[in-house]
Amino acid sequence: MQSEKGYSLSTKIIFYVLFVALIVLASMFFVFEHIGKKTLYDVEREKAELVAKMFAPQIGINLYLGFNDKVDEAVKQIMTEKDILAVYLKKNGEIIRKMKRHSNGLNAQTETFQIATPIFEPGGNKQIALLQLHYSSMHYREMVQKMTRLLLLFFSVATLLFIALAYQIRKRLIPLKKVAGALAEYDVKGKDLVLDCESDDKEIKLIMNAVRKMQENVTAYTDLQENMKQILSQKVEEKTAQLWQQLYTDQLTGLPNRRALMDDLSKQSEALVAIVNIDDFTEINDLYGHRAGDIILKNFADTLGELDIDRAYRISGDEFVLIKNGKFYLDEAKAFLNSVRSKIERTHFYYEENRVDIRVTIGCTVEEAPMIEQADMALKEARKQRKPIMIFSSEWNLETKYRENIYWIREIKSALAQDRIVPYAQPLYDVEGKKIKGYEVLVRLIKEDGEVVSPYKFLPLAQKSHQYQFMTMRVVELSCAFFKNRKNLTFSINLSVEDILNPETVSYIKERIVHHGVAHRVIFELLESENIEIFPEVESFVNEMKDLGCQIAIDDFGTGYSNFSYLIKLKADFIKIDGSLIRNIHNDKNAQVIVEAIIDFAKKLGIRTVAEFVSNEMIYKKVRELGIDVAQGYYIQEPAPIEDIEKGPEKEDVV
Amino acid sequence: MRYIALLLIFWQSMWGYTYNELLLDAQSRIYPKLLMLEEGIAARHNNKPVVFTVLYEPEDEFTAEKIVDKIEAYYDHSLGGISFEAEMATFRELEPPFHSDAFYILKADEEDMKRAVDFALREKIPVFVYDFKDLKYGALFALTIEQSTVIYMNRAVLQKAGTLFAPSLYSIVRFVDAE
Numbered sequence: 001m002q003s004e005k006g007y008s009l010s011t012k013i014i015f016y017v018l019f020v021a022l023i024v025l026a027s028m029f030f031v032f033e034h035i036g037k038k039t040l041y042d043v044e045r046e047k048a049e050l051v052a053k054m055f056a057p058q059i060g061i062n063l064y065l066g067f068n069d070k071v072d073e074a075v076k077q078i079m080t081e082k083d084i085l086a087v088y089l090k091k092n093g094e095i096i097r098k099m100k101r102h103s104n105g106l107n108a109q110t111e112t113f114q115i116a117t118p119i120f121e122p123g124g125n126k127q128i129a130l131l132q133l134h135y136s137s138m139h140y141r142e143m144v145q146k147m148t149r150l151l152l153l154f155f156s157v158a159t160l161l162f163i164a165l166a167y168q169i170r171k172r173l174i175p176l177k178k179v180a181g182a183l184a185e186y187d188v189k190g191k192d193l194v195l196d197c198e199s200d201d202k203e204i205k206l207i208m209n210a211v212r213k214m215q216e217n218v219t220a221y222t223d224l225q226e227n228m229k230q231i232l233s234q235k236v237e238e239k240t241a242q243l244w245q246q247l248y249t250d251q252l253t254g255l256p257n258r259r260a261l262m263d264d265l266s267k268q269s270e271a272l273v274a275i276v277n278i279d280d281f282t283e284i285n286d287l288y289g290h291r292a293g294d295i296i297l298k299n300f301a302d303t304l305g306e307l308d309i310d311r312a313y314r315i316s317g318d319e320f321v322l323i324k325n326g327k328f329y330l331d332e333a334k335a336f337l338n339s340v341r342s343k344i345e346r347t348h349f350y351y352e353e354n355r356v357d358i359r360v361t362i363g364c365t366v367e368e369a370p371m372i373e374q375a376d377m378a379l380k381e382a383r384k385q386r387k388p389i390m391i392f393s394s395e396w397n398l399e400t401k402y403r404e405n406i407y408w409i410r411e412i413k414s415a416l417a418q419d420r421i422v423p424y425a426q427p428l429y430d431v432e433g434k435k436i437k438g439y440e441v442l443v444r445l446i447k448e449d450g451e452v453v454s455p456y457k458f459l460p461l462a463q464k465s466h467q468y469q470f471m472t473m474r475v476v477e478l479s480c481a482f483f484k485n486r487k488n489l490t491f492s493i494n495l496s497v498e499d500i501l502n503p504e505t506v507s508y509i510k511e512r513i514v515h516h517g518v519a520h521r522v523i524f525e526l527l528e529s530e531n532i533e534i535f536p537e538v539e540s541f542v543n544e545m546k547d548l549g550c551q552i553a554i555d556d557f558g559t560g561y562s563n564f565s566y567l568i569k570l571k572a573d574f575i576k577i578d579g580s581l582i583r584n585i586h587n588d589k590n591a592q593v594i595v596e597a598i599i600d601f602a603k604k605l606g607i608r609t610v611a612e613f614v615s616n617e618m619i620y621k622k623v624r625e626l627g628i629d630v631a632q633g634y635y636i637q638e639p640a641p642i643e644d645i646e647k648g649p650e651k652e653d654v655v
Numbered sequence: 656m657r658y659i660a661l662l663l664i665f666w667q668s669m670w671g672y673t674y675n676e677l678l679l680d681a682q683s684r685i686y687p688k689l690l691m692l693e694e695g696i697a698a699r700h701n702n703k704p705v706v707f708t709v710l711y712e713p714e715d716e717f718t719a720e721k722i723v724d725k726i727e728a729y730y731d732h733s734l735g736g737i738s739f740e741a742e743m744a745t746f747r748e749l750e751p752p753f754h755s756d757a758f759y760i761l762k763a764d765e766e767d768m769k770r771a772v773d774f775a776l777r778e779k780i781p782v783f784v785y786d787f788k789d790l791k792y793g794a795l796f797a798l799t800i801e802q803s804t805v806i807y808m809n810r811a812v813l814q815k816a817g818t819l820f821a822p823s824l825y826s827i828v829r830f831v832d833a834e
Binding site for chain 2: 065070123
């Protein structure tokens with residue numbers, strides 16, 4: 001395209017030649033006009049001057065000697081020069097001799113040279129006369145005309161030569177144009193390049209040979225590329241299919257994965273959707289190793305393939321989804337799920353000749369979308385209720401729950417922004433010393449209408465909505481600031497694993513307790529949860545805090561994931577015995593036995609014990625009788641705004 | 656033609672000489688100017704007058720006086736800005752320390768003519784003669800009036816005397832070799 005818009009090479013060459021020729025001709029013209037003409041003029045003038053100078057001495061001597069006739073003779077002699085048109089001899093400004101030739105209409109001013117030569121006395125410098133000659137410029141003009149004609153002839157010849165040169169250039173470069181045209185239309189996949197432009201010029205021949213060679217190379221390269229393209233295309237197709245399969249397939253079991261499930265469910269109208277969870281699968285991994293776990297999972301998937309279902313999916317580590325098309329009533333669904341569960345649990349799985357029995361929990365739905373969410377909720381409910389099978393019911397009012405979640409998330413955000421997340425405090429009563437030794441700081445959300453909301457309503461949602469760290473930071477700051485000047489009191493702050501795993505939160509806590517100088521009076525209550533001790537960050541946090549002088553309490557000990565080993569690992573200073581053990585301790589022998597064991601263990605390790613949920617005098621007495629160090633509960637004092645503890649320990653006297 | 660003219664002149668002298676007034680007048684006017692064309696004459700006569708002496712035989716005294724009068728009338732003791740004096744002397748007075756810058760010799764005996772010319776050659780002074788034929792004795796200049804005025808210059812004497820004149824003079828004189 002660029003070549004079409006620009007000038008052709010031949011045009012450029014012609015232009016350059018024309019340019020140079022014009023400069024040369026202009027230079028010649030200039031030389032002729034300004035040097036040639038002047039030279040001619042000077043030559044003619046010198047001739048006239050020569051005549052004048054030649055006769056001047058003769059006239060001078062004759063004038064000197066008074067030979068007037070000889071002066072006349074000299075003037076006549078001057079006039080014999082055909083180019084002399086007139087002679088004037090002046091003495092003291094007066095013409096003493098004058099001789100003129102017939103002028104033939106010549107203009108004396110423009111067509112003659114006028115030469116004036118002084119005549120001196122012989123042998124002296126005294127000017128005695130002035131000789132004026134009118135010299136014809138005819139010869140000069142003839143020479144100028146002659147040279148002008150020569151110049152014009154030269155220009156004409158040069159122009160003709162230039163036209164011939166331009167013609168030759170264009171003619172010589174035509175093959176190049178043809179080559180360019182052929183190249184422009186050349187299609188590597190089409191016919192071969194036809195170069196119909198023979199030339200005798202060596203350079204053109206070289207170019208055409210080069211183009212032909214290039215065409216051969218291009219053809220060879222194109223063929224090679226075509227082959228490579230086919231191979232690549234094939235590879236890409238294979239890889240795409242492979243990636244597509246990977247995208248929608250679980251690599252371990254070969255079953256479709258969660259993405260495939262979501263795609264399929266979006267097209268599904270009526271079906272039974274069941275999430276099958278392998279109970280305690282982590283134990284299989286722990287016991288036999290992950291390789292064994294993978295083999296079991298693969299065999300499990302194979303077993304699912306043998307069931308009377310339409311499709312099976314693996315959606316996470318130990319969770320599978322079964323779909324059976326069609327409309328199901330609850331009874332039909334239960335019967336079907338029972339048969340599925342029965343078949344799975346009757347199947348024996350093996351790893352290296354070790355038999356592994358599997359039990360499953362199934363959450364199912366036969367309702368319309370959102371099926372997977374419903375099945376998931378059913379599964380959670382089944383786990384909660386420790387039932388093997390649970391079928392979702394529309395009466396569970398899922399939508400309402402979601403709306404509530406959204407409400408609480410907004411409320412938490414709003415409360416944080418408006419400082420409506422506030423610390424409450426509940427006394428920790430020293431049973432032996434019979435006095436309040438400190439307080440546990442509890443978080444409360446104050447609604448706009450003043451209603452005080454307990455954390456169990458918003459804390460789990462706060463943790464899921466990423467507002468939790470700000471809530472923790474606010475409680476830490478307010479607590480530290482409040483207890484800063486109450487140096488006879490300790491205070492406990494509850495921290496979750498999420499808090500400890502968040503470096504920003506940990507850094508903030510550390511900075512604030514150092515800033516307020518409360519490190520030796522703060523107790524961090526770690527909520528007992530699954531595998532809290534396996535996180536190195538938790539151990540690191542405990543070490544750092546203990547170095548600062550803080551104390552550690554393990555909250556809700558005695559239920560769930562209670563593990564004595566981590567009491568040592570986490571260097572606990574306090575064990576807060578779970579409220580479920582304390583609540584009926586005054587009349588529950590089993591609870592008493594467990595609590596006694598905990599106390600005995602704790603005392604041997606030098607760990608102090610705290611009893612929560614001490615809600616009446618009977619419980620308190622039992623707690624004291626068992627030797628628990630600290631009591632906490634409504635019997636002592638219910639949680640109150642942190643500012644209210646200034647009023648003092650109300651129940652101290654009661655206890 | 657030249658020999659015929661010389662013959663006519665010799666013929667006339669045999670019968671006593673009568674000077675041509677027109678020629679005397681032309682020579683009185685032109686000879687001093689020719690003298691002033693001698694190179695270096697102005698430098699040589701710094702503040703001193705150039706002396707132009709008319710040599711004559713006693714019988715031509717009147718003619719000599721007339722010539723001196725003419726010259727003084729023409730130039731009034733000054734020529735080209737240089738003091739100029741025209742004097743007259745007989746051949747007998749031509750004895751050292753006679754001083755002159757040029758001789759204008761009228762008609763004279765051969766002996767006097769030769770003596771004057773020899774004197775002039777010794778003193779390196781140019782000699783002008785009235786009569787063209789006297790150039791043969793060694794005079795430098797002569798002037799005749801033919802169809803036009805003609806100045807003759809004796810080339811042999813010019814080379815011998817070594818005197819130089821303004822170059823333009825050479826372009827108008829007619830050279831003769833007479834010795």
